Amino acid sequence: MTNSKMSLWSFVSDMPPERFSNLFEEFPRNLRCLLGEWLENQPWEFINRSDTFCAFLAASLLSAMMERLQDLANKIGQPGPVLQLIANVENRYRREPLQLVGVIKRILEREYAAVQEQFQHLPLSIQRQREELMFRFSLQKLQYRVQEIQALRENLGQMNGSTRVPLQLNSLDSQFSTQENLQGTTLQNLQSMFLNTVNELEEAKKVMLVRLLIWKRQQQLAGNGTPFDEDLTPLQKRLENLVDVCFQLRLQLASSGIELQSRLQERLDNVFSALIKNSFLVDKQPPQVLKTQTKFQATIRFLLGPQLLKPPHTSFIVVADIVTEKQAREIVASHPGAVFNESTGEIVNNTAPLETNATSNACCALFKNMLLKKIKRCDRKSTESVTEEKCAILFSANVSLGPNETNFHLQALSLPIVVIVHGNQDNNAKATILWDNAFAEPTRIPFVVAERVSWDKMCETLNQKFMAEVQTTKGLLDQHYFFLAQKIFDDNATTPEEFQKRPVSWSQFNKEMLPGRGFTFWQWFEGVLDLTKKYLKDYWSDRLIMGFVSKQYVFSCLNNAPVGTFLLRFSDSEIGGISIAYVTYFQNGSTQVENIQPFTSKQLCIRSLADCVMDLSQLETLYLDRPKHEAFGRHYNKEKPTKTPYVPATLKISVGPTSLYPSPSILNPADSMNNLHGQPVMLSDPASHEQMIMIQPTMDMSPSMRTSYGNQQLLPELMPHQYSLGNASPLGPMETYAMPQDVDMMDCISELTPTYPRDLQLCVVPSMIKMPDTISPPSDEDLDFLLNPEHNLNHCCEDPA
Structure with missing residues (x-):
C-alpha cells in the first residue's frame, strides 16, 4: 500500500467481486477488468457539466475507450463475446456520451469508497493521480476555450470585413440592421467568453x-x-x-x-x-x-x-x-x-x-x-x-x-x-x-510555529526521524510511544489513549530537564538515535532490540520467563546507552530480573553488541523464545587470521554477582585476578608470552597516543586508574540499588596486572529493578496526507516574496 506507483485498480482487483454487486448493470464488469488502470487515468470525475467542452471531452473518451477495448479484445484467445459487449456499449452511449461519463463516475466512486473503507484513507499514490487528472482537465479546458475564442474572433472579423453574413444566416442577407445586431451579439459573446476563460485561468x-x-x-x-x-x-x-x-x-x-x-x-x-x-x-x-x-x-x-x-x-x-x-x-x-x-x-x-x-x-x-x-x-x-x-x-x-x-x-x-x-x-x-x-x-508568517502540538503528531515526527536517521524500515511500536509519553510527561498513571489527546510543549521537548536527570527529552532521544545509527542499525532492523521501554515493562515481560531469558532496552538514565535485562537466580534460589550496566558508543566501538551478548554465558534466550546464537549469530564478528609476530589479544565481557560490599581481595591490586567471589575477571593463557596488548589495526596507534605503563604500551583509555581504599572497586560503589545510574564500562578494566593475557574479561555488575504497574499499549496513529483534494485556495492568490 505504500508503493507510490500502485493504482486504484491494483487494490480493487484483489477485492472479492461480490463487494461491487449491482454496480455493473450499465457497464459490463468484464470490460472494467479489461480496461484496468486506463479507466482511472482519465478525468471522468471532473466532467460535471453539459457545456460544449464537457460534451466534446465525453465523446473523445468514448472513442478512445472503444479503440482500446477492440485492441485488447483482439489479443485474447476468443474475442467474439468481448467484441459483442463492446458493440453494445458503443450503440448504447454513442448518441449520449455524457451518460457513459455518469456510469463510469459511479463505478469509480464505489471503488474509491471500498479502498477508503479497507485502508481508512486513500493511498497517496491515488491522491496524486487524481490531483494530476484535475490539473490535466483544467488545462484541456483552457486550451479548448482559447480555440473557441479564436474561432469566434475570426468569425467576427469576417463580419466586419464583408457585407454578407455567414451562410447559415443567409435568410437575413438583405437586412443590414440584423447583421449589425448579430455583430453586437457576437462581440458580447466574445467578451463573456474572455471573462470566463480568464476566471478559469486564475483558478x-x-x-x-x-x-x-x-x-x-x-x-x-x-x-x-x-x-x-x-x-x-x-x-x-x-x-x-x-x-x-x-x-x-x-x-x-x-x-x-x-x-x-x-x-x-x-x-x-x-x-x-x-x-x-x-x-x-x-x-x-x-x-x-x-x-x-x-x-x-x-x-x-x-x-x-x-x-x-x-x-x-x-x-x-x-x-x-x-x-x-x-x-x-x-x-x-x-x-x-x-x-x-x-x-x-x-x-x-x-x-x-x-x-x-x-x-x-x-x-x-x-x-x-x-x-x-x-x-x-x-x-x-x-x-x-x-x-x-x-x-x-x-x-x-x-x-x-x-x-x-x-x-x-x-x-x-x-x-x-x-x-x-x-x-x-x-x-x-x-x-x-x-x-x-x-x-x-505552510502559509505561516516567518517563522511562527506552534508552542504546543498533540502527542500523536509528536509520535509521528519522532518515528519518521528515527527511521530516517537509522536508515531502517522498522519504526517505533505502540509500547515505545507509551514509554516515551511517560518519560516526557513524567506520568505513569495515564492510559495510552489519554496520552494521544494530550498536548506536548516545546519546553517539555527541549527546554525542561527530565525529572532526576541532567538532560532534556530531545537530548536523550537524540543520543539514542546517534547510538543506534552508528552501532545498532542491524540489530534494530532485525527486531533484536526492544528499545524504548521502561524497567517496569521489562519486568512484566521477564518476571515469569525462564532463567537466561534476556532483552535489550535503551538506557533510561544515560544519554546514548543500551542495557541488557536478564533473568537469573537469586541467592535463596528464586529468580530475579537484573539490568547490566549500559553499553555506550565508547564500548561498542571496541566490541560489538553481538559479541558482548556472546561473551555472557548468563544470556541464553532472547525474549520471547529465541536462542541467542540463532538471533545474533549473523552479527558475530568472525575475525580472519592475519600474519603478525604477536599473539592476538581479544576483549571479553563478564558479569559478576551482586554484592553489598566488595571482597577485600579486590582492594589489593596484586589480587586483581580475582573478582568479588574469587572468580576470574581476566583469564591468562599460558601460551601468551607477549608483554603487550595488541589493538586492532583500525584503531589509531600513533606514538603520540601511546602511554607507557611498566614495560607495556596502552591507549589512554586502557591505562590503570588509581582508586582509594575503603568501599571502592574498579566498578565503582557496589551497593544494591533498584534503579542504577549507568556507568562507563571502561572502568571495568582499570585494575590491570603487569602481565597481560590473551583474553581480557570486562566485569559488568547487574542491578535489581522495581515492580511494574499494569501496562497496556496505545492504538496506532492515523496517517495524515499532505495531498488533500479539498484545498482552501484563497491564501495562494497573493504574490510571494
Whole structure:
C-alpha cells in the first residue's frame, strides 16, 4: 500500500467481486477488468457539466475507450463475446456520451469508497493521480476555450470585413440592421467568453500555487526524514503550459476590441507575474543547522527560465544574503517589488549565475562554496537561547523578460536556519529545526510555529526521524510511544489513549530537564538515535532490540520467563546507552530480573553488541523464545587470521554477582585476578608470552597516543586508574540499588596486572529493578496526507516574496 506507483485498480482487483454487486448493470464488469488502470487515468470525475467542452471531452473518451477495448479484445484467445459487449456499449452511449461519463463516475466512486473503507484513507499514490487528472482537465479546458475564442474572433472579423453574413444566416442577407445586431451579439459573446476563460485561468493559477506550496512543505518535512519526490520537472511543465495559455489569451485579447480589454489585460499580467515569481525557488536547501566558518552549498531553480530565457540572453546573477526572522517577515509582508538591502551577516562566495542546462532543461544557480563568515545576533526573548534563534538565506535576482525587457525582481527564502558557532550547540539547534519542520503551517508568517502540538503528531515526527536517521524500515511500536509519553510527561498513571489527546510543549521537548536527570527529552532521544545509527542499525532492523521501554515493562515481560531469558532496552538514565535485562537466580534460589550496566558508543566501538551478548554465558534466550546464537549469530564478528609476530589479544565481557560490599581481595591490586567471589575477571593463557596488548589495526596507534605503563604500551583509555581504599572497586560503589545510574564500562578494566593475557574479561555488575504497574499499549496513529483534494485556495492568490 505504500508503493507510490500502485493504482486504484491494483487494490480493487484483489477485492472479492461480490463487494461491487449491482454496480455493473450499465457497464459490463468484464470490460472494467479489461480496461484496468486506463479507466482511472482519465478525468471522468471532473466532467460535471453539459457545456460544449464537457460534451466534446465525453465523446473523445468514448472513442478512445472503444479503440482500446477492440485492441485488447483482439489479443485474447476468443474475442467474439468481448467484441459483442463492446458493440453494445458503443450503440448504447454513442448518441449520449455524457451518460457513459455518469456510469463510469459511479463505478469509480464505489471503488474509491471500498479502498477508503479497507485502508481508512486513500493511498497517496491515488491522491496524486487524481490531483494530476484535475490539473490535466483544467488545462484541456483552457486550451479548448482559447480555440473557441479564436474561432469566434475570426468569425467576427469576417463580419466586419464583408457585407454578407455567414451562410447559415443567409435568410437575413438583405437586412443590414440584423447583421449589425448579430455583430453586437457576437462581440458580447466574445467578451463573456474572455471573462470566463480568464476566471478559469486564475483558478488554475491558484491550484498551481497550492501545488508549489505543497512541494515546498514536503521539502521541509524531508528535513525530518519524510520521503520526498523532489523532481520539479512535472511542475515545470505545468507552469509552462499555463504561461502558454496566458500568452495565447493576450494575443487574442490584443485584437479583440472588447470593452473590458484593458481590465482583462491587467488580470492576465497579474497571473503571468505570479507564475514567474513563484517559479523561482530553492531546489537544494542549505543546511538548516549552519556552523560559521564552514562551507556549504545550495541550488536555486527558475522553473520558467528555459521557456522565457531563450539564448542569447544576458547572464543574470543570483545573490545570497542571510536575514533574521524579523527581516524575513518584512520581506514577505512588503510590496512584491521591494528590494532587500540589509544583511544580518556576511556570506563569502554569495553570487552565482543563473544558467540553463541543455541536457536537463533546468535553469539553476549553483552555490558551491558559500561560507558564513559572521552573524549578527538579534534581540531574543529572555527565555530563548541562541539555538532557538531562526534566520534564513534570501536568494534574489533581477531578470528582464520578453521583447520589451520587462524587469522582474525574483526572491526566494530558504527554510529556517539555526546558526551555531560551536559543535556543542548542534544538538539543541537540531531540536529547534525538527520542531519547526514538523509543525510549521505552510502559509505561516516567518517563522511562527506552534508552542504546543498533540502527542500523536509528536509520535509521528519522532518515528519518521528515527527511521530516517537509522536508515531502517522498522519504526517505533505502540509500547515505545507509551514509554516515551511517560518519560516526557513524567506520568505513569495515564492510559495510552489519554496520552494521544494530550498536548506536548516545546519546553517539555527541549527546554525542561527530565525529572532526576541532567538532560532534556530531545537530548536523550537524540543520543539514542546517534547510538543506534552508528552501532545498532542491524540489530534494530532485525527486531533484536526492544528499545524504548521502561524497567517496569521489562519486568512484566521477564518476571515469569525462564532463567537466561534476556532483552535489550535503551538506557533510561544515560544519554546514548543500551542495557541488557536478564533473568537469573537469586541467592535463596528464586529468580530475579537484573539490568547490566549500559553499553555506550565508547564500548561498542571496541566490541560489538553481538559479541558482548556472546561473551555472557548468563544470556541464553532472547525474549520471547529465541536462542541467542540463532538471533545474533549473523552479527558475530568472525575475525580472519592475519600474519603478525604477536599473539592476538581479544576483549571479553563478564558479569559478576551482586554484592553489598566488595571482597577485600579486590582492594589489593596484586589480587586483581580475582573478582568479588574469587572468580576470574581476566583469564591468562599460558601460551601468551607477549608483554603487550595488541589493538586492532583500525584503531589509531600513533606514538603520540601511546602511554607507557611498566614495560607495556596502552591507549589512554586502557591505562590503570588509581582508586582509594575503603568501599571502592574498579566498578565503582557496589551497593544494591533498584534503579542504577549507568556507568562507563571502561572502568571495568582499570585494575590491570603487569602481565597481560590473551583474553581480557570486562566485569559488568547487574542491578535489581522495581515492580511494574499494569501496562497496556496505545492504538496506532492515523496517517495524515499532505495531498488533500479539498484545498482552501484563497491564501495562494497573493504574490510571494
